Each structure stands twice: as C-alpha cells, then as structure tokens.
Amino acid sequence: MSSSSYSQLDRLLWVMDCLRDPDSGCPWDLKQDFASIVPHTIEEAYEVADAIERQDKADIQEELGDLLFQVVFYARLGKEKQWFDFEAIAGAMAEKLIRRHPHVFGEHSFSEQEVKQNWELEKARERQAKANDEAVSALDNIPLALPSLTRAYKLQKRCANVGFDWPDTTGVLDKIHEEIEEVQQELARSKRNEEALEEELGDLLFATVNLVRHLKKDPETALRRANAKFERRFRQVEQHADEKADGVTGLSLTELEHLWQSVKAAEK
Incomplete structure (x- = not known):
C-alpha cells in the first residue's frame, strides 16, 4: 500500500516502521532505545512550550509534530519488545480520561471545584491500585526527573489535597520572610558553611514556589x-x-x- 493512501497518523506510524526496519532503516534510529531518546523528549516538550509562549502558530504545529513523533518512537520500541503499541497507549489514555470525567461520560454533575476534587480522588485510587499491598503515600509517583520547580509545586499540591497547607498567603509570606532571615544568618557567619547556606537557599526557593502555587500560578x-x-x-x-x-x-x-x-x- 502506498504511504499516501494512509491516514496521516497511520502514515507517521509507517514512517516510524521504516526508520526501525532492521534491513533498510536509519542507522541512528536503529541504535536508539527508551533511555536514549528521553533527553530528546524533554527537549521537544520545552520547545512546544516556547512556541506557545511566542504564539507562533507555525512553530506550535511543527513542535507538536516533533513531540508526537517521540510518542510514536516509544510506541514502536514497546511493540518490538511486545510490551504495547500505539493503539494500546491511545486506548489506555482514552479509558483513563473517561474514568476521570464521570461528569462528561456518565450521569454525574460536578461544579468546577468538584471536578478538580474528583480528578485528584481518582488519581489517588489509581495509585492505590498500583501499590497492591505496599504502603501508599500522597507523594507517590511524582517523577524525580521533573524540573525542580515543577516537582516542588507538585509535592506541595499533593500535600494540600490531603489538608496539609496554609489556609491563605499570610502563612506562606511569613515562611518566606523566615527563610530569608535564615539565609541572612548563614551569610553573617564568620566562617560560612556552604552546605548549610545551600540548604537555606533551597528552603527559600521551595517557600517561594508555595506562594506561586497559592496564587494559582505555575512556577515554571x-x-x-x-x-x-x-x-x-x-x-x-x-x-x-x-x-x-x-x-x-x-x-x-x-x-x-x-x-x-x-x-x-x-x-x-
């Protein structure tokens, strides 16, 4: 079948198959594995964010295509290992979205706040199901590889979902001032402890991220x-x-x- 008779998605999957063909594929693509393309995936995600920030319609389309290709690449690698394929990835995603949106695909009626609460509750159920008999933490499954600002935001958000949070920004601002004072104390020492200074700077950044979160902004x-x-x-x-x-x-x-x-x- 000619590639031109495929749907555009099928055509992209066909291109990926050709690139990974053991006999006629691309030497570079054939050398790749899951781990080796992760840096490219992260880079492509940031390039999508950059194009959106610049509101460049042509670049947004192009960068989204590059990001989609990363998913297609992982799907092909999974298929080769008989783990999953693109259909399995798409199907699992569709099922998860249906499960997390009972107000759209079921008979429930939620306010915007209830939508968010249900979303987090469903995610908690999913974490519990994956854990089997192991202890479950509200902080499970927050990737270590996330940018530090984003990971701090997610850690704080998870804690807030179980009630461990300041009721308003007053406590958050007080905490930021406290952390600034502790940085100043480290700087004032006659013999600076670089490790302690770094720890206090980290605490100050973490507290600042908390203020950003309380004001419903994204730190990244x-x-x-x-x-x-x-x-x-x-x-x-x-x-x-x-x-x-x-x-x-x-x-x-x-x-x-x-x-x-x-x-x-x-x-x-």
Whole structure:
C-alpha cells in the first residue's frame, strides 16, 4: 500500500516502521532505545512550550509534530519488545480520561471545584491500585526527573489535597520572610558553611514556589516569562551600551543600572 493512501497518523506510524526496519532503516534510529531518546523528549516538550509562549502558530504545529513523533518512537520500541503499541497507549489514555470525567461520560454533575476534587480522588485510587499491598503515600509517583520547580509545586499540591497547607498567603509570606532571615544568618557567619547556606537557599526557593502555587500560578511558567523579560531588557541595554561606549564592558555598573531603568521605563 502506498504511504499516501494512509491516514496521516497511520502514515507517521509507517514512517516510524521504516526508520526501525532492521534491513533498510536509519542507522541512528536503529541504535536508539527508551533511555536514549528521553533527553530528546524533554527537549521537544520545552520547545512546544516556547512556541506557545511566542504564539507562533507555525512553530506550535511543527513542535507538536516533533513531540508526537517521540510518542510514536516509544510506541514502536514497546511493540518490538511486545510490551504495547500505539493503539494500546491511545486506548489506555482514552479509558483513563473517561474514568476521570464521570461528569462528561456518565450521569454525574460536578461544579468546577468538584471536578478538580474528583480528578485528584481518582488519581489517588489509581495509585492505590498500583501499590497492591505496599504502603501508599500522597507523594507517590511524582517523577524525580521533573524540573525542580515543577516537582516542588507538585509535592506541595499533593500535600494540600490531603489538608496539609496554609489556609491563605499570610502563612506562606511569613515562611518566606523566615527563610530569608535564615539565609541572612548563614551569610553573617564568620566562617560560612556552604552546605548549610545551600540548604537555606533551597528552603527559600521551595517557600517561594508555595506562594506561586497559592496564587494559582505555575512556577515554571512564571520563571520562564521572567527569564524572557530579563533577556529582552538586557539585550536592549546592550544595544544602548553599544551606542554610548564599547559595549557593556565599557560602562560602569551605575551607568548600566541607569540604562536598565531606562529600558524598564520605556517598556511601561
């Protein structure tokens, strides 16, 4: 059958089969396994997020295609090991979504808050089912490989779901001030303990993530946007510095700070 007669999804699966063909496939693709393509999957996910942040429609489509190909690649590897295939992955996902949305696929009627509660309750049931007779924690199945900000957010969210949380931002802000003071105490020591300082800095970051969560924001998104803003402004500082002197290295810190404030004022 010609590849042009396939649906586009079937065509992509056919391309993957060709790439992994032992006799005529691509040498690079044939060398890959589950572990070796994980870094590419993570990179593609970030590239999707970047394209969405830039609202570039063409790039969003392209990057989503790259991410879809990662799933197709894993499906092919699973099929070769007789573990699962693309149909099994899609079917299991459909079943899980149906199970977690009884208000859509059943006769239940939920408010938005009840939808979230039911979602977390169903996820807890799924974790219990996977655990068999082992002890179950609310913190099970939070991947260690997640970015640290995201993992901190998920740890805090799981604890909040079982009632271990500040009732409002007052306690969160107090905790941030407490952690800042503890960092200052470490910095004030005559002989700095670098390990203790790092621990206190980690606590401060963790507490800050908690504030972001309480305000119903995503820490990765917030920091990604802050990075983009800083980069945009600093590039403008560099441009102004090139006009005034021999780049940023030719200006004093006071002069650079003046340019920075000028760029901020111009943006506002």
